[in-house]
Amino acid sequence: MSKVIEIDCSTGVSVERDMTEAELTAQAAMQAQAEADRAEAEEAKAASDALKASARAKLVAGTPLTEEEAATLVL
Amino acid sequence: MQPIYTQTVGSGGVSSVTFNNIPQTFTDLKVVFSGRTSDTGNDRAVPFVWINGTGDNSSNTRLYSIPNVATGSDRASGGFIGYASTATNTANTFGSQEIYLPNYTSANFKQMIVDGVSESNSTTQVGLTLVSVLFRTTSAVSSFSIISSAGNWVQYSTFSLYGITKG
Numbered sequence: 001m002s003k004v005i006e007i008d009c010s011t012g013v014s015v016e017r018d019m020t021e022a023e024l025t026a027q028a029a030m031q032a033q034a035e036a037d038r039a040e041a042e043e044a045k046a047a048s049d050a051l052k053a054s055a056r057a058k059l060v061a062g063t064p065l066t067e068e069e070a071a072t073l074v075l
Numbered sequence: 076m077q078p079i080y081t082q083t084v085g086s087g088g089v090s091s092v093t094f095n096n097i098p099q100t101f102t103d104l105k106v107v108f109s110g111r112t113s114d115t116g117n118d119r120a121v122p123f124v125w126i127n128g129t130g131d132n133s134s135n136t137r138l139y140s141i142p143n144v145a146t147g148s149d150r151a152s153g154g155f156i157g158y159a160s161t162a163t164n165t166a167n168t169f170g171s172q173e174i175y176l177p178n179y180t181s182a183n184f185k186q187m188i189v190d191g192v193s194e195s196n197s198t199t200q201v202g203l204t205l206v207s208v209l210f211r212t213t214s215a216v217s218s219f220s221i222i223s224s225a226g227n228w229v230q231y232s233t234f235s236l237y238g239i240t241k242g
Contacts, residue, residue, distance in 0.1 A: 003089045003227075005091070005093065006095055007080050009080055012080065027090060027222060030155075031225045033155075037151055
């Protein structure tokens with residue numbers, strides 16, 4: 001069972017107790033959200049990198065860029 | 076700035092650290108912590124905070140950078156704060172975070188600014204974050220929790236609460 005530390009700032013007493021079911025549920029939900037956010041950020045970076053690489057290769061080869069690829073190079 | 080309490084996690088680890096009965100006599104609060112989680116699934120932890128025993132009605136806006144992996148900004152619900160280190164990082168490295176919560180006794184919504192970094196003593200696995208967290212509550216803050224979203228805060232993670240009075 002996961003533990004939590006609670007400090008009573010008025011007395012300076014610190015106690016350790018088991019997590020409640022509600023706390024466990026809330027933590028699991030936040031964990032799932034954190035994972036989703038993390039995956040989304042990494043996928044966006046990978047997609048952006050792929051577009052830039054493709055744009056760079058097309059520029060070198062002298063072939064037309066797509067609108068999306070051009071947008072990675074021109075503000 | 077006056078120290079209120081410092082808690083260092085013991086050998087068993089804990090999922091969260093909560094400061095209860097926070098004195099209502101200061102103007103602002105500051106939480107500083109050095110944290111590492113036992114999570115083995117990710118190279119950076121994304122902890123979150125609760126005030127007054129709940130994360131309801133909270134949201135965050137982040138600027139983040141994990142060099143060579145991802146850089147950007149996003150908004151999400153929940154009181155997510157900055158990155159902390161995990162068990163996948165180099166041994167004995169801990170992330171550092173600073174949370175500043177102004178006007179914590181006011182009847183306005185509670186907004187805090189958080190800067191946080193995970194550390195790994197390597198050229199990768201380092202994350203940097205600057206986060207704005209908003210709790211839509213008009214109640215004074217009497218309780219503040221820092222919660223690991225995966226695994227436990229490991230031994231020697233240290234959490235300090237300070238009170239700041241306007242000059």
